[in-house]
Every structure is written in structure tokens, then in C-alpha cells.
Amino acid sequence: MPVLNADQILQRSEILRQKVSPCVLCPRQCRALRLQGEKGFCGMTDAAVLSDCLAHFGEEPPISGSGGSGTVFLSGCNAACLFCQNYQISRLRMGRTVSSTELAEEFLKLQDQGCVNINWVTPTPHLPFLVEALALAVACGLRLPVVYNTNGYDSVEILRLLSGVVDVYLPDMKYGENRWAESFSQMPGYVEISFEAVREMLRQVGPLELDSAGTARRGVLIRHLVLPEDTASSRLVFQRIAQLGRIPVSIMAQYKPCFEARKHPVLNRGLYPFEYREALKAFEQAGLSAGYIQDLKSLDVQDSYFPDFSKDAGDIFGQT
Ligand code: SF4
Structure with missing residues (x-):
């Protein structure tokens, strides 16, 4: 559960609200008068x-x-990945406008269902409202850890306002070269921005810590999706992660062409098994040893709405 109490969380939401119009909630800094x-x-x-x-x-x-995981799927995104598997919500923005009170009720319902955390997916553009809802929910008895599940295109200034609010960070480090980050996801400067964002997350909560039941309690777990023709530049990503320390990484094999990627000359196919194996080799060669991999059967998964970590997606490197 968050370190801060309900009043302190509410104060953070008020500061975040000041960042929304003109909007500087993410590194894109559109300055839209939202x-x-x-x-x-x-x-x-x-x-x-x-x-x-x-x-x-x-x-x-x-x-x-x-x-x-008490997953809260939010609409819209501050990136525009050609291959987004959640494109109905990120790019087509399916969803309904909700008040902070309604959101707080949703968090509490997830707790009542027995979920082990509240997992905000693509939270950055919604932060003032999510944090306000969290304050209301904590005041009404929410005791679960908060997971910040992000594409990694986050600014350090905004992340600092989440210190004591977020327990577990689940950031992507998607690309090792900015040319692909720009052409596939419209995220200029992604390599440096995501690196600094993860550094700040680590400063706040450290690497992933589990409780006695093996459930995430606090810390950072990085995600990396391997892309066709090594356009994620996985080796470079792992080398950068190694500079940050012994951080657990989830190396995902589930890439498949969705949305605009179906027509793209590089992205219009799934991964070949050797591409995933090469990425695993690069992971070990970077000196990293803790993490989670997906079973290669994930390569055969048909279109689905959610990431599909197969049940035997094992912790081959040992528990972190
Ligand atoms: S959160 Fe949205 S509106 Fe705000 S700066 Fe980022 S992309 Fe622009």
C-alpha cells in the first residue's frame, strides 16, 4: 500500500492537476489546455x-x-506504437469518462474481489484523476500496493510526485535506438528519457521485492518486448539496464502484428524463435541474471486483448 496517507496523496493529486493545463504530464509536453x-x-x-x-x-x-492483478485499463496513450496490441483503447480510445469517485469505487471493488494490487495501465495522461481517486480509496480502506504500468515515456519531474504513492513500477524499456522509437512509436528521445525515468523509479523503490507468497510488494520490474529484425535493439537495452544494477527484466516473446503493423514491411510478422533466443543470449551477455521469460509457445498465441504470459513462463534465472 502507498507510504503516504490519504491527505498526503490528495495533496499530490492537487499538484498534478496543476500540470494538466497546459499539459506537461509527460515528456511530450504538448501544453494542451486540457x-x-x-x-x-x-x-x-x-x-x-x-x-x-x-x-x-x-x-x-x-x-x-x-x-x-487488479488491472485498470485506461484509454489513450502518450505514444503511438504501430503494433499496439491494446490499440482499441490506446489509439481508438474506447472507454467511458469516469469521475474520481467512480474510479475509487472500482479500486475498492478489485480489492474486494481478492486482487493483490491495483495495476494502472498507461496511467501517465490520467495521473491527477488516478491519484485523487487513490486518496479517496485509501481513506475508505484500500490497502493494496499500487502498480504503475507504463511505456517508460515519463518525465522525472512528474515521477517525483509519485514517490510514496506508487509501490511497484512496471516500465517498458522498448527501444535501444531512437530512430526506431520515433518511427514505430512517435517517441522522440525515448532511449534517454526511459533510462532517466527508470533511474528515478529505482531511486524511489529499488529493484523488485516479493513477499513470502512471491507477490510483488515494492520495487521495479522492467519489461522489454523483442521485435522482428531486432528493431528493439535488445542488446543495447540490456546493456543500459546493466548500468542501473541488477534489475529484474521481463523479456517478452509475444510480439505479433496488430493494428498498423499489419501493413508494415518489418513489423508485419511474428517473431522467429531464433530472434527471441538471440535476445536471451544478449541478456546474459550483458551480465543480467534476474528476470522472467515467456515460453516460445507465446509466439503462436492468436490475437488477444491482453498480454498472455503462459502459465509456464518461468523464472529461469531464479527468483529475484
Ligand atoms: S499527457 Fe497527453 S496532453 Fe499531456 S503532455 Fe503527454 S501527450 Fe500531451
């Missing part, structure tokens, strides 16, 4: 837009835990 109805790159204005809330059992084992 509280006056203007949309920024992410398509969001003056309230959170919720796509779905559910107990999710397909995340990495310490995130799903025994009761499922």
Missing part, C-alpha cells in the same frame, strides 16, 4: 477515461499473484 477541453497527443482532456477493470491472471507471476 481543462478547457483541448486534446493533447494522447487525446485526453479533463477527466480519466476508463476502458475496463478486471482481475488479470496473465501478468508476470509476482504481479498476478494468487488473486490476480
Whole structure:
């Protein structure tokens, strides 16, 4: 559960609200006047837009835990990945506008269902509203850890406001070269920005810590999705992560062409098994040893709405 109490969390939400219009919540710094109805790159204005809330059992084992991760899927995104598997909500922005009170009720319902955490997916554009809802929920008895599940395109200044609010950070480090980050995801400067963001996350909560049941309690777990033709530059990503220390990494094999990637000359196919094996080799050669991999059967997974970590996606490197 958050270190801060409900009043302190509410204060953070008020500071975050000052960052939303003109909007500087993410490194894109659109400066859209969102509280006056203007949309920024992410398509969001003056309230959170919720796509779905559910107990999710397909995340990495310490995130799903025994009761499922209380996943809060939010609409819109500050990136524009050609291959986004959640494109209906990130790019087509399916969802309904919700008040902070409604969001707080959703968090409490997930706790009542037995979920092991509250997992905000793509939270950055919605932060003032999510944090306000968290304050309301904590005041009403929410005791679960908060997971910040992000693409890694986050600014250090905003992340500092989440210190004591977020317990577990689940950032992507998607790319090792900015040319691919720009052409596939429209994220200029991603390599340096995500590196500094993860450094700040580590400063706040350290590497992933598990409780006695093996469930994430606090800390950082980095995700990396291997892409066709090594366009994620996985080796460079792992070398950078190694500079940050012994941080657990979830290396994902589940890439498949979704949305605009279906027509792309490089991205229009799934991974070959050797591409994933090369990435695993690069991981070990970078001196990293802790993490989670996906079974290669993930390469055959058909279109699905959620990430599908197969049940035997093992911790081959040993528990972190
Ligand atoms: S959160 Fe959205 S509106 Fe705000 S700076 Fe980022 S992309 Fe622009």
C-alpha cells in the first residue's frame, strides 16, 4: 500500500492537476489546455477515461499473484506504437469518462474481489484523476500496493510526485535506438528519457521485492518486448539496464502484428524463435541474471486483448 496517507496523496493529486493545463504530464509536453477541453497527443482532456477493470491472471507471476492483478485499463496513450496490441483503447480510445469517485469505487471493488494490487495501465495522461481517486480509496480502506504500468515515456519531474504513492513500477524499456522509437512509436528521445525515468523509479523503490507468497510488494520490474529484425535493439537495452544494477527484466516473446503493423514491411510478422533466443543470449551477455521469460509457445498465441504470459513462463534465472 502507498507510504503516504490519504491527505498526503490528495495533496499530490492537487499538484498534478496543476500540470494538466497546459499539459506537461509527460515528456511530450504538448501544453494542451486540457481543462478547457483541448486534446493533447494522447487525446485526453479533463477527466480519466476508463476502458475496463478486471482481475488479470496473465501478468508476470509476482504481479498476478494468487488473486490476480487488479488491472485498470485506461484509454489513450502518450505514444503511438504501430503494433499496439491494446490499440482499441490506446489509439481508438474506447472507454467511458469516469469521475474520481467512480474510479475509487472500482479500486475498492478489485480489492474486494481478492486482487493483490491495483495495476494502472498507461496511467501517465490520467495521473491527477488516478491519484485523487487513490486518496479517496485509501481513506475508505484500500490497502493494496499500487502498480504503475507504463511505456517508460515519463518525465522525472512528474515521477517525483509519485514517490510514496506508487509501490511497484512496471516500465517498458522498448527501444535501444531512437530512430526506431520515433518511427514505430512517435517517441522522440525515448532511449534517454526511459533510462532517466527508470533511474528515478529505482531511486524511489529499488529493484523488485516479493513477499513470502512471491507477490510483488515494492520495487521495479522492467519489461522489454523483442521485435522482428531486432528493431528493439535488445542488446543495447540490456546493456543500459546493466548500468542501473541488477534489475529484474521481463523479456517478452509475444510480439505479433496488430493494428498498423499489419501493413508494415518489418513489423508485419511474428517473431522467429531464433530472434527471441538471440535476445536471451544478449541478456546474459550483458551480465543480467534476474528476470522472467515467456515460453516460445507465446509466439503462436492468436490475437488477444491482453498480454498472455503462459502459465509456464518461468523464472529461469531464479527468483529475484
Ligand atoms: S499527457 Fe497527453 S496532453 Fe499531456 S503532455 Fe503527454 S501527450 Fe500531451
